Amino acid sequence: MKKVSSLLLVAIFAGAITLGSYKLFFEHQNFAIVASDSEAKTFNTNFTPTSPKGAGINEVDFTLAAENTVNAVVHVKNMTLSSGGPTSLRDLFYGQGGSQRAQIGTGSGVIISSDGYIVTNNHVIAGAAKLQVTLNNNRNYDAEVIGSDANTDIALLKIDAEDKLPYLAFGDSDNTKIGEWVLAVGNPFNLTSTVTAGIVSAKARDLNMGRNQSFIQTDAAVNPGNSGGALVNTNGDLVGINTAISSQTGSYVGYSFAVPSNIAKKIVDDILEYGNVKKGYLGISAVNTKSREAFENGINETSGVYVGSVENGLGADEAGIVPGDIIKKVDNIKIRKFPDLTGYLSTKRPGDEVSVTIERDGKNKILPVVLKERKSLTVPVMGLEVKNLTEKERRLFNTQKGVRVVDVPERYKGYGLEGKVIIEIDGEDINTIEDADKLFRRLSGNGRNSITLLDENGERERLIFQ
Structure with missing residues (x-):
């Protein structure tokens, strides 16, 4: 018994020596220093739940949207005819045109109704002698142009299919x-x-x-x-x-x-x-924020549309908007720059009322504005400003067709165009400013174009531009 007790004491003593040696020679203590600091230290922590797939693109499923879309998107083939050069000496000396050549252009379109209406770009179908649409199931159909708008580059086609077609709904x-x-x-x-x-x-x-x-x-x-x-x-x-x-x-x-x-x-x-596009106009022109005047007056730093001028008789004028106002909002759409304004107004028609928030003298003011049809526009290519004729002007010029030139760019000042009425371009009648816009867009920069005008005596003039 005495021998067992001695062995137990030796074991306890040896264990104590071993533990003490480890603490003294091998274990290093960790110290946390706490200092008094008036500025709290903060750490940004993201508590967003994570996914084993990873955040971002891996969590987005495109398959359903792609599956529904591909069957409603079509292939558009545009065949145009162009005249080739003379193919014989007879053609060369007697001015007869050469053979016409077919040129093929391609694009895409979107079916927007089950009965075959298709929206595409105007430039996809421009100048087409024949249009053909191919569905995703490889069926081909001849397409008819229902209408188009070069300004927004949108065109509407129609095909007659035997069955109801898959289509896409317009989103907001x-x-x-x-x-x-x-x-x-x-x-x-x-x-x-x-x-x-x-x-x-x-x-x-x-x-x-x-x-x-x-x-x-x-x-x-x-x-x-x-x-x-x-x-x-x-x-x-x-x-x-x-x-x-x-x-x-x-x-x-x-x-x-x-x-x-x-x-x-x-x-x-x-x-x-x-049958055509109706556009409602606010009736303002904006100050170019990149101009020197805008920079000198701090307008280039303005968020919104700075009104430079107001057109008489249109909605902004009647609502009380004046030059110097800053348009900040239209309905619920924030306006930071001019395309914000034009983009939203492009969805409106004459007669629609919009709520315009302006900043004037540092204070915001909300004005109801009724959009109106514009009476004048600047035509492409030549840059002439034209307006629809009033009844008084129709009697003055003794005509029921045409548009009056109200402003002329500097390069055409010597032609005596201002104040006259344009009634035809290349033999085609002009009745409204929309007709003028369409026909001026067709003017060729390389060929000869004729413009027929009337002066205040009712006499016709014909100008050839080349």
Whole structure:
């Protein structure tokens, strides 16, 4: 018993020596230094739940939107006829034209109704002698142009199919958000049913194409042949019609642009209801924020549209908007720059009332404005400002057709155009400023064009421009 007790004491003593040696020679103590500091130290922590798939693109499912879209996007083939050069000495000496050559252009389109209405770009179908549409199931149909609008680059086609067709519903493009995922569906390089993905990079983008347009910018890959195709969100709603790319090579380099669906829908509705496009005008011109005057007066730093002038007799004038006002909001749409304003107003018609929030003398004021049909416009190519004739002017010039020239750019001042009435361009009658806009767009920069005018004595003049 005594021997067992001795062994136990030796064991306890040896254990104590071992533990003490470890504490002394091997274990290093950790010290936490607490200091008094008046500034609290903070750490940014993200409490967003994570997914084993990873955040972002892996959690977005494009398959349903793509599946619903590809069957509603079509291939559009445009055949135009161009005259070739003389093919014989007889043609050369007697001025007879050579044989006509067929040229084929291609693009895309979007079916918007089960009975075969298709929206595409105006430039896809321009000058067509024949249009053919190919569905995703490879069926071909001849297409008819119902109407088009060169200003917004939107056209409406119709095909007669045996069965009801798959189609896309217009979404609300005003609700699209920067950073939102979108799909571009079309037929680039004559390939059918191609789907690319990207995000909305910007809204209300102006490409300075002379159309006061307001585009949705995306980084979804768009190439030649995609024009007229669909831009859809992840729900499969049509939020835009793909129209243009920004590229020095003609192929995609990271920027593509689409006509917002709200604008496209309004154009389609106008064509179906009225046969042409009705546009409601506010009646203001904006100060160019990049001008020297704007820079010197601090206007270039203004968020909103700075009103430079107000057109007499239009909605803004009657509502009391004056030069110097800053338009900050129209209805529920915030206005940061001019394309925000023109883009929203492009969805409106004459007679529509909008609520315009302006800033005047540092205070906000809300004014109801009734949009009106514009009485004058600046025609493309020549830049003449023309207006519809009043009844008094019709009697003065003894004509029931034509538009009056009210302003002339400097380069045409010597032709005596101001104050006269243009009644024909290349033999085609002009009745309204819309007719003038359409016919002036057709003027060739390389050929001869004739303009027929009337002076105040009712005498006709014919000018040839080359």
